[in-house]
Amino acid sequence: xxxxxxxxxxxxxxxxxxxxxxxxxxxxxxxxxxxxxxxxxxxxxxxxxxxxxxxxxxxxxxxxxxxxxxxxxxxxxxxxxxxxxxxxxxxxxxxxxxxxxxxxxxxxxxxxxxxxxxxxxxxxxxxxxxxxxxxxxxxxxxxxxxxxxxxxxxxxxxxxxxxxxxxxxxxxxxxxxxxxxxxxxxxxxxxxxxxxxxxxxxxxxxxxxxxxxxxxxxxxxxxxxxxxxxxxxxxxxxxxxxxxxxxxxxxxxxxxxxxxxxxxxxxxxxxxxxxxxxxxxxxxxxxxxxxxxxxxxxxxxxxxxxxxxxxxxxxxxxxxxxxxxxxxxxxxxxxxxxxxxxxxxxxxxxxxxxxxxxxxxxxxxxxxxxxxxxxxxxxxxxxxxxxxxxxxxxxxxxxxxxxxxxxxxxxxxxxxxxxxxxxxxxxxxxxxxxxxxxxxxxxxxxxxxxxxxxxxxxxxxxxxxxxxxxxxxxxxxxxxxxxxxxxxxxxxxxx
Numbered sequence: 001x002x003x004x005x006x007x008x009x010x011x012x013x014x015x016x017x018x019x020x021x022x023x024x025x026x027x028x029x030x031x032x033x034x035x036x037x038x039x040x041x042x043x044x045x046x047x048x049x050x051x052x053x054x055x056x057x058x059x060x061x062x063x064x065x066x067x068x069x070x071x072x073x074x075x076x077x078x079x080x081x082x083x084x085x086x087x088x089x090x091x092x093x094x095x096x097x098x099x100x101x102x103x104x105x106x107x108x109x110x111x112x113x114x115x116x117x118x119x120x121x122x123x124x125x126x127x128x129x130x131x132x133x134x135x136x137x138x139x140x141x142x143x144x145x146x147x148x149x150x151x152x153x154x155x156x157x158x159x160x161x162x163x164x165x166x167x168x169x170x171x172x173x174x175x176x177x178x179x180x181x182x183x184x185x186x187x188x189x190x191x192x193x194x195x196x197x198x199x200x201x202x203x204x205x206x207x208x209x210x211x212x213x214x215x216x217x218x219x220x221x222x223x224x225x226x227x228x229x230x231x232x233x234x235x236x237x238x239x240x241x242x243x244x245x246x247x248x249x250x251x252x253x254x255x256x257x258x259x260x261x262x263x264x265x266x267x268x269x270x271x272x273x274x275x276x277x278x279x280x281x282x283x284x285x286x287x288x289x290x291x292x293x294x295x296x297x298x299x300x301x302x303x304x305x306x307x308x309x310x311x312x313x314x315x316x317x318x319x320x321x322x323x324x325x326x327x328x329x330x331x332x333x334x335x336x337x338x339x340x341x342x343x344x345x346x347x348x349x350x351x352x353x354x355x356x357x358x359x360x361x362x363x364x365x366x367x368x369x370x371x372x373x374x375x376x377x378x379x380x381x382x383x384x385x386x387x388x389x390x391x392x393x394x395x396x397x398x399x400x401x402x403x404x405x406x407x408x409x410x411x412x413x414x415x416x417x418x419x420x421x422x423x424x425x426x427x428x429x430x431x432x433x434x435x436x437x438x439x440x441x442x443x444x445x446x447x448x449x450x451x452x453x454x455x456x457x458x459x460x461x462x463x464x465x466x467x468x469x470x471x472x473x474x475x476x477x478x479x480x481x482x483x484x485x486x487x488x489x490x491x492x493x494x495x
Contacts, residue, residue: 012139014126019044019143022121029114039105041144043077046098047118048140049337050076055131056341061348066091077115081105095340097333097431134338138174138278141334145172161470164403167486168327171462174277178248179460180284185248187456188271188285192292194258195266201299210242211251245291263455266292267307269321271456272448274406275490276324276357279335281458286342289317311350314343318352323448325406329359333431340432353436358445360401360408364429365442367398394446400474401445407493409478410449461490 023040030036050073053066063069067090068076079089080099092099122131130136152162152170162170196203205211221236238244263269266289273281290313297308306312318339326332336357343350362369393413401408429441439447464486466472475483482488 008129011126011130014124015130015136015139016143016146018121018124018127019140020146022118023144023147025117025121026114029111030108035104036108039102039108039110042098042102042105043110043118044144045137045141045334046077046080047073047122048137049095049098049341051122051131052134052137052338053341056134056345057132058341058345059348062344065344065348066094074112074115074119077119078112081110081115094433095337095431096428096433098337100431134283134342135174135177135280137334137338138280138283141278141331142172142174145169149173156468161468162464163470164472167403167462167464167469168331171464171486172277172328172331173460173463175280175460177280177284180281182248183458184281184285184288185246186250187458188288188292189246189249190252191262191269191455192266194262195264195269195296196299198258198262198264199299204295204298205242205246205249208242210240210246211249214243214246214249215251241291245288261455266296267316267320269456270323270454271321271458272323272325272454273459274325274457274493275459275461276326276332276335277328278331279324279338279357281460282322282324282335283338283342285322285458286317286339289321290314290346293317309347311347314346314350315352318343319354319356323356323454325358325360325445325448327360327403327405329361329364329429332357332359333429336430336432351435352432354434354438355430355432356444356448357430358441358448359429360405360445362402365398365401365445367402367442369402397446398442401449403471404474406449407475407478407489408449409451409493410446411451457494459490459494461487463487 022044026040026043027036030039050068053063053068054073058066060069067088071079076089076091080092089099092101148169149172152166155162193203193206196206217236221230224230225232225234236247238247269289271282271285273279276282293308293313293316294303297303297305297313300308302308307316322339324332324335326335336355339355339357340352343352358364390413394410397408397410397413428438430438438444466475466483466485469475469486472483475486475489479489479492482490482492
């Protein structure tokens with residue numbers, strides 16, 4: 001029923017144009033190489049996140065912690081661009097994936113004039129309302145990928161096929177907020193009502209009469225729209241936080257008893273996006289889960305008491321509620337960055353212990369390139385897991401993961417979860433500073449891939465017909481009923 005307002009669509013188009021124009025302008029001042037492209041795109045992403053940090057309403061304490069207090073964006077970008085040994089800035093320590101040392105960017109000389117031009121491009125009046133939106137950096141990420149996606153579209157249009165390693169670039173189209181709301185309001189919403197029923201609570205949205213009130217107002221709005229008294233694109237006004245949180249909820253027909261598998265607490269809920277991209281679904285889910293944690297604390301009479309303090313809540317959301325997998329390590333780092341900043345907005349002293357996100361590329365997993373090697377060396381798996389009989393299957397699955405991501409199935413391969421320190425490789429692959437012992441990427445991935453552990457699977461799957469994919473036989477083999485298109489395979493995997 002609800003769609004993005006025209007002003008928002010206008011701003012989105014302006015953001016796309018500004019991003020692509022800025023990318024082109026920066027490339028004209030940098031070396032014509034892959035290094036130059038990477039440097040330009042990284043600089044634009046830094047700027048987009050800095051714009052968000054300034055606009056999103058972080059507290060003075062949070063700015064102090066990031067080292068951004070009293071510093072302009074130009075000053076921060078200049079400090080980050082200083083050659084080693086560069087001045088210390090906390091932002092580079094807290095979010096090293098995006099703001100930490102970058103050998104490519106650090107080796108290039110980006111002038112103050114170029115930085116000012118970049119800043120001006122993103123400060124156009126038509127973009128003013130974009131930067132407080134927590135999905136905007138993700139949109140900038142997508143727009144930067146557009147040229148690569150368009151080249152792959154042209155390749156297909158000329159009768160060619162794309163490799164599995166190109167799927168991420170080809171299908172990187174993120175999800176509009178109104179579609180995310182509709183999905184989450186009608187998945188997380190019913191689950192919350194079931195949790196309340198299990199605990200004999202009356203959900204706030206029911207007790208306040210908000211659900212009934214929304215139903216009446218929707219009916220009246222449709223009548224006025226049908227009569228031509230309001231624009232067909234106008235959105236029904238929402239007045240309270242509860243109305244915003246339940247605006248797209250459609251009550252299911254009839255009332256059912258809660259399923260025995262329904263969690264008894266929102267703290268126990270596990271949600272995954274198996275094609276997470278830059279985290280649009282998880283970012284919106286964060287806000288909804290925050291409100292539900294706070295409501296449960298009130299039902300329990302524990303508001304502000306551990307484990308229901310703001311810091312406890314945001315750390316629990318990141319360490320237990322939200323999960324995501326994607327092929328693209330840069331997209332996953334952006335998702336982690338934005339979720340970390342969301343936590344900082346709520347609790348400036350938050351120090352998440354772990355985040356259940358992972359990219360499946362071979363570099364993140366510290367494995368050979370699957371496009372030049374048939375499988376991860378079995379001997380490496382044996383050494384890492386000490387499970388000789390399971391090693392060949394795990395090695396084969398890891399080789400597939402780099403190209404298939406969440407479609408890989410591991411339940412029959414490892415009878416028990418792997419130790420969190422199994423395999424070599426970094427633990428800082430998410431590009432955010434975490435407190436505690438984050439599992440290494442490979443055991444983290446194998447853990448996230450296990451079926452049957454999630455209460456909700458929400459995603460906008462990649463859409464790509466397999467007839468235009470090279471080496472699609474593995475998808476046909478594992479998902480015969482969904483082998484026509486990747487989205488169908490993802491739907492089956494989600495079940």
